[in-house]
Amino acid sequence: MSAEIIDGKKVAELVRNRVREDVNDWKSKGHRAPFLQVILVGDDPASKVYTGAKTKACEDVGIETHTRILQDTISAKELKSIIKAYNEDDSVDGILVQLPLPSHLSSHDVIETIDYRKDVDGFHPMNVGRLTVDEPCYRSCTPAGIMELFKHYSIPVKSKHAVVVGASNIVGSPMAIMLSRENSSGKATTTICHKFTKDLTQHTISADILIAAAGQPELIKGEMIKEGAVVIDVGINRVADETSEKGYKLVGDVDYESVRKKASWITPVPGGVGPMTVAMLMKNTLLAAKKSIYPE
Ligand code: L34
Numbered sequence: 532m533s534a535e536i537i538d539g540k541k542v543a544e545l546v547r548n549r550v551r552e553d554v555n556d557w558k559s560k561g562h563r564a565p566f567l568q569v570i571l572v573g574d575d576p577a578s579k580v581y582t583g584a585k586t587k588a589c590e591d592v593g594i595e596t597h598t599r600i601l602q603d604t605i606s607a608k609e610l611k612s613i614i615k616a617y618n619e620d621d622s623v624d625g626i627l628v629q630l631p632l633p634s635h636l637s638s639h640d641v642i643e644t645i646d647y648r649k650d651v652d653g654f655h656p657m658n659v660g661r662l663t664v665d666e667p668c669y670r671s672c673t674p675a676g677i678m679e680l681f682k683h684y685s686i687p688v689k690s691k692h693a694v695v696v697g698a699s700n701i702v703g704s705p706m707a708i709m710l711s712r713e714n715s716s717g718k719a720t721t722t723i724c725h726k727f728t729k730d731l732t733q734h735t736i737s738a739d740i741l742i743a744a745a746g747q748p749e750l751i752k753g754e755m756i757k758e759g760a761v762v763i764d765v766g767i768n769r770v771a772d773e774t775s776e777k778g779y780k781l782v783g784d785v786d787y788e789s790v791r792k793k794a795s796w797i798t799p800v801p802g803g804v805g806p807m808t809v810a811m812l813m814k815n816t817l818l819a820a821k822k823s824i825y826p827e
Contacts, residue, residue: 532759534794539676542683543806546676550813551592557821558593565820567596567625567651567812568617572610572636573603577769578629581809585627588809594816603633610636611644618646624819625651627812630701648825651815654700662705665714667824669815674706676807677742677763678716686740686761686796689718694734696751696784697744698725702765706742731755743784753789761796765804 558564567589571582582598589596601610617623626649632638642650647657653669661668681688693710697703703723711721724734725745735741735755743751744765756762766784783800791797798804818824 532793532795534762534791534797537680537684537763537796537798537803539680539798539803539805539807542680543676543810545683546679546807546810547588547592547813550594550810550817553817554593557817562820563622565594565624565816566622567594567627567816568623569596569598570601570610570613570626570628571598572601572605572628573633574600575631577767578631581805582629584806584809585812588813589816592813594813605636607636607640610641614641614644618644618649623649625649625816627652648822649819651812651819653705653815659700659705662708665712669818669824670709670811671701671705672811672815673702673744673765673804673808674709675814676811677706677765677804678709679811680763680798680804680807681761682716684796688716688740691719691739692722692737693717693719693740693742694722694724694738695742695744696724696731696735697742697746697765698723699744699746702744703742706744710740710742745784747784748782749784749786751785751790753786753793756790756793758793759795760793762790762794762798763804764798764800767800767805 569582571578586596617626626645628641630638642654645655647655650658651669653671658668695703695707707721707723710717710719722734724731732755736757738760740761742763748768748770762785764783764785768782769779770782772780781801
C-alpha cells in the first residue's frame with residue numbers, strides 16, 4: 532500500500548475561501564473588518580515564519596492585523612500590561628501571543644492574562660475547559676485543523692482507535708479531547724502517549740488514526756504503525772541541511788518514507804498540518820469579531 536496524501540495546503544485554501552466570503556458578508560452589513568493583534572516576543576526564526584504566515588493569511592481573507600514585536604528581555608509585568616490594554620480595546624477582536632516565550636516568562640500566566648473572549652488560539656483555561664465539557668469555545672487551531680482534514684477527506688473517526696503521541700497544551704491534549712468526546716465530532720477511542728509511556732510501539736501499532744505531536748524528528752517509523760493507518764504528522768522540526776539554501780530542512784515527527792508505504796493516508800511536512808493551523812486561526816478571528824461564541 533502507498534498512502535494517499537492529505538493536502539493541508541489545499542484544504543487550508545478552501546477554509547480561507549469560506550472565511551473570506553464570510554468576512555465580506557460581515558463587512559457588507561456595515562461592520563468594520565475583524566482585527567487580530569499578534570504579539571511576538573523576541574526573534575525566534577521559526578516564530579517569525581509562523582507569524583508571517585498568519586499576517587499573509589489575514590491579508591488574503593480581509594482580516595486586519597498588526598504584529599507587535601517585543602524584546603525578549605521584556606518583564607512579565609510589562610507584557611501583561613500590554614495584553615490588558617488590548618483586552619480593553621474594542622477595536623481588537625483577537626489576541627495571539629506566539630509561543631514559545633523566552634524562559635523567564637510563564638506562558639500559563641501570559642495566556643491567562645488574555646481575555647478569554649479574545650483568545651483566538653483557544654489556549655485560555657476557559658476555552659480549554661469549555662472544550663472539555665462540549666460548550667461553545669475557541670478551539671485550539673492545530674487540532675481543530677486536523678478535525679477539518681478528517682471531515683474534508685471523509686476519513687471516519689467515530690469508533691476508531693486514535694492514538695495521540697504528545698500531550699502538550701497546544702496540540703496533544705486538546706487533540707485527544709476533540710477525538711474522544713462522545714457528543715461532538717470525535718467519538719473515537721483515544722489513547723494519549725507521552726515521554727513516560729513505556730513501549731510506545733505497543734500503542735502506536737494498534738492505532739487506526741495516529742497523531743504524531745511529540746516534537747521529535749522522525750520518531751514514528753513504519754514498523755510502529757498498523758497497515759492502513761491514517762497518520763497525521765504535527766511535527767515541524769528544523770534539521771540542519773547544508774544542501775538547502777536556508778541551511779535547514781523541515782522534518783516531521785514521522786519517518787515519511789517508511790510510514791507512507793504502510794499508511795492509508797498521510798500528511799506531508801511541510802504542506803500538511805501547518806497551513807491548517809493558520810487557516811483555523813482565520814476562522815476563530817472572524818468568530819471573535821462576530822462575538823458569536825461569547826455574545827455580549
Ligand atoms: N500562540 N503559538 C501560538 N499559536 C499557535 O498556533 C502556534 N503555532 C505553533 C507554534 N507556536 C504557536 C503555530 O502557529 C506551530 N505553529 C505553526 C504555524 C504555521 C506553520 C507551522 C507551525 C506553517 O505555516 N508551516 C508550513 C511551513 C512553514 C516553514 O517553512 O517553516 C507548513 O507547510 O507546514
